[in-house]
Amino acid sequence: MCFSADMSFGSAGLLIATGAVTTLKSSSKQQKMIAAIPLLFGFQQVAEGIVWQTMDAGTTSLMHKFGIFLFLAFAFVVWPSWLPWSLYHIEIKEKRKRILKVIGLLGLGVSLLAVFMLYGLEIKVNIVGHSLEYDYLNLKEILPPNLEAFLYFTPTVVPFFISSLRTVKKAGLLVLGSMFLAQAIGRQTTASVWCFFAALISLYVAVNVLWLQKGKLS
Secondary structure, three states, rough: OOOHHHHHHHHHHHHHHHHOOOOOOOHOHHHHHHOOOOHHHHHHHHHHHHHHHOOOOOHHHHHHHHHHEEEEEEEEHHHHHHHHHHHHOOOOOOOHHHHHHHHHHHHHHHHHHHHHHHHHOOOOEEEEEEEEEEEEEHHHHHHOOOOOHHHHHHHHHHHHHOOOOOHHHHHHHHHHHHHHHHHHOHHHHHHHHHHHHHHHHHHHHHHHHHHOOOOOOO
């Protein structure tokens, strides 16, 4: 997350607490995955808090390496699979459900590719302004230019607009807008900044889906 370690850990506490409540509050098996999204984002922000706190130690610190790996594992391994399948489980229209299933299978493929990439990538983290830049030093040697953006965008953003649920579509607009805003703030720090906004959006989804509508989606 951008700004500081304190901001990362503070927001992580809010997300984990909210996610724990929404997960426990959800009485429907179909809603369990989407209810757990704030909880998972909370753990991701803990990981980036660790990265912030160990920046001075640099690449020699095992905790620094662990924080980087955990943050990126959530970003590129967990979310491409978790998001489309969580929306698949709450979808009520069969045709759209089938489309979400196809995207979910693509997401699983992206997650598997990301596992391979994380072990092969040389990653350096820098502070740029008030955000963290994750610099993938040898990414072009592994994937053609811009292919990773297309592969990531499809399972993490498109499913919101496939869904027939108004709550999900609104969240999709927020996700898309936050992605463009993160790009505008700085392309180098997009991963960190976008995860900050996505974490906030996850709170909106959890509250709207499980609290305001008392578990009934529309």
